[in-house]
Amino acid sequence: MEDYSNYPLQLDATDRPMVRFQNVTKRYGALTVLDNLNLDVAEGEMISIIGPSGSGKTTVLRMLMLERIQGGVIYVDGTPLTHEAKGGKLVEASERYLRKAREPIGMCFQHFNLFPHFTALQNCMEGPVQVLGLSKKEARERSEELLEMVGMIDKKDQHPSRLSGGQQQRVAIARALAMRPKVMLLDEVTSALDPEVIGEVTEVIKKLVKEHNLTIMMVTHQMGFAADISDRVCFFYGGRIEEQGPPKELFGNPQKERTQQFLSAVKSAD
Amino acid sequence: MTYWEFLSENGGRFFDGTLTTAAQFFLSAIFAILFALIAGLMKLSDNVFVRSPAVVYIEIFRGTSLLVQLYWIFFVLPLFGITLEKFTAGFIAVSMNLGAYGAELVRGGIQSVPKGQWEAAYSLSMSPAKRMWRIILPQALVNMLPPWGNLLIELLKATALVSLISVADLMFEAKQINGSTFLSAQAFGTALIIYYIFARLIVTPFMRWMERVMARKMGRV
Numbered sequence A: 001m002e003d004y005s006n007y008p009l010q011l012d013a014t015d016r017p018m019v020r021f022q023n024v025t026k027r028y029g030a031l032t033v034l035d036n037l038n039l040d041v042a043e044g045e046m047i048s049i050i051g052p053s054g055s056g057k058t059t060v061l062r063m064l065m066l067e068r069i070q071g072g073v074i075y076v077d078g079t080p081l082t083h084e085a086k087g088g089k090l091v092e093a094s095e096r097y098l099r100k101a102r103e104p105i106g107m108c109f110q111h112f113n114l115f116p117h118f119t120a121l122q123n124c125m126e127g128p129v130q131v132l133g134l135s136k137k138e139a140r141e142r143s144e145e146l147l148e149m150v151g152m153i154d155k156k157d158q159h160p161s162r163l164s165g166g167q168q169q170r171v172a173i174a175r176a177l178a179m180r181p182k183v184m185l186l187d188e189v190t191s192a193l194d195p196e197v198i199g200e201v202t203e204v205i206k207k208l209v210k211e212h213n214l215t216i217m218m219v220t221h222q223m224g225f226a227a228d229i230s231d232r233v234c235f236f237y238g239g240r241i242e243e244q245g246p247p248k249e250l251f252g253n254p255q256k257e258r259t260q261q262f263l264s265a266v267k268s269a270d
Numbered sequence B: 001m002t003y004w005e006f007l008s009e010n011g012g013r014f015f016d017g018t019l020t021t022a023a024q025f026f027l028s029a030i031f032a033i034l035f036a037l038i039a040g041l042m043k044l045s046d047n048v049f050v051r052s053p054a055v056v057y058i059e060i061f062r063g064t065s066l067l068v069q070l071y072w073i074f075f076v077l078p079l080f081g082i083t084l085e086k087f088t089a090g091f092i093a094v095s096m097n098l099g100a101y102g103a104e105l106v107r108g109g110i111q112s113v114p115k116g117q118w119e120a121a122y123s124l125s126m127s128p129a130k131r132m133w134r135i136i137l138p139q140a141l142v143n144m145l146p147p148w149g150n151l152l153i154e155l156l157k158a159t160a161l162v163s164l165i166s167v168a169d170l171m172f173e174a175k176q177i178n179g180s181t182f183l184s185a186q187a188f189g190t191a192l193i194i195y196y197i198f199a200r201l202i203v204t205p206f207m208r209w210m211e212r213v214m215a216r217k218m219g220r221v
């Protein structure tokens, strides 16, 4: 049993990133995917996570939204997410606590995962109505505004099966935004798309970064895009952060050999 | 006696029997869907105390004959202080039997919904109940409808067994008419035709219509 008495119940206002991974370990059975990960993401920061396949990039995002961890603590907005305070001590969070703690986080997936039995608009309204308790009218206004922003207002009454991949992903982004998250997780949101529609999704993400004060964690294989819009790029290798820094430095002058190898391999693949 | 004379003489009884069969069918169907839903959901639970009763129910009712179950519910349960009227015992037995088969359809239908749907619903912070009702079950239903169509036909046929505890359904009336007229071909032939019409002109078209409605809900038209 890990001793959690060294972990604060609440992060101090002077040292309070939007997301903090503190000594986080994630295992699947006997396989340790992330070992003792430490990572802070500041409020409003946009970080890109790059690295070879299987290096644990998706797992970093999934721990925030979908998975339990086996060691350490994750804090969101200063409050523990994976643990809750009971009698002045941190204990593993209950299902209910976890769900509540994840409310300020939104996630978009590689394969969109839109609800096929709802229209684009209904997809966006579902969370606000069913979870946040907004009236249908409020939820519709909010959703239409977001669909407008992602350029999908004309297709709001279409079901996902009638939309292209790029269109579905834009609706999925609007759906996540409709919950007014503070943190957005984007897991390879362009990887399943045809090359010619990737641009329409990256445009939307650029807009997000510019116009919303969101904290964004994005896993991507598009180095050029990551270089363009990130405040910081983290290169993952074998479940650890091998190297990180502003895109100019990481892409322009990588220090570690593995980073150099990875970047040149990606470049020659292009 | 021509067949028309036979029909005009016994039509009223066939009609009454058909109404009873229809009532048995609708009540059994409703309860079978209910039992299937409850047992199917319970069987998917992580909690063994929730899962086990469902497993036992499904095993017992699929593993033994409906006729024996019917006799148990009508003749044996009274010994334990639970007495059901024959009409009630009839549709309870049929619905519990077919519900056990339906539970497997429900379980399979739910499991066929992609994991990404659960994750998307979870990432909107939907409660477990809302996740199931609003996101997973509607999609599971689409996958389940064709096999449910077959199951409801089976259910209709199975209701004929309730005649054996003297519920005056179509089969019971056919037997009575046969007993008094000795016109077996006409008596059972008529019953056969009515069962067939019921299945093919009411149950099957209804299920096809449901499939179309669901396809439209999925935007697949």
Ligand SMILES: Nc1ncnc2c1ncn2[C@@H]1O[C@H](COP(=O)(O)OP(=O)(O)O)[C@@H](O)[C@H]1O
Pocket (backbone or CB within 6 Å): A028, A031, A033, A051, A052, A053, A054, A055, A056, A057, A058, A059, A060
């Ligand atoms: N549900 C799971 N069960 C077992 N192993 C998993 C599971 N999910 C991921 N892994 C393993 O964890 C490692 C990291 O996976 P992932 O985070 O998806 O990598 P990436 O996104 O960088 O390609 C891989 O070795 C993968 O096989």
Ligand SMILES: [Mg+2]
Pocket (backbone or CB within 6 Å): A057, A058, A059, A188, A219
């Ligand atoms: Mg991945």
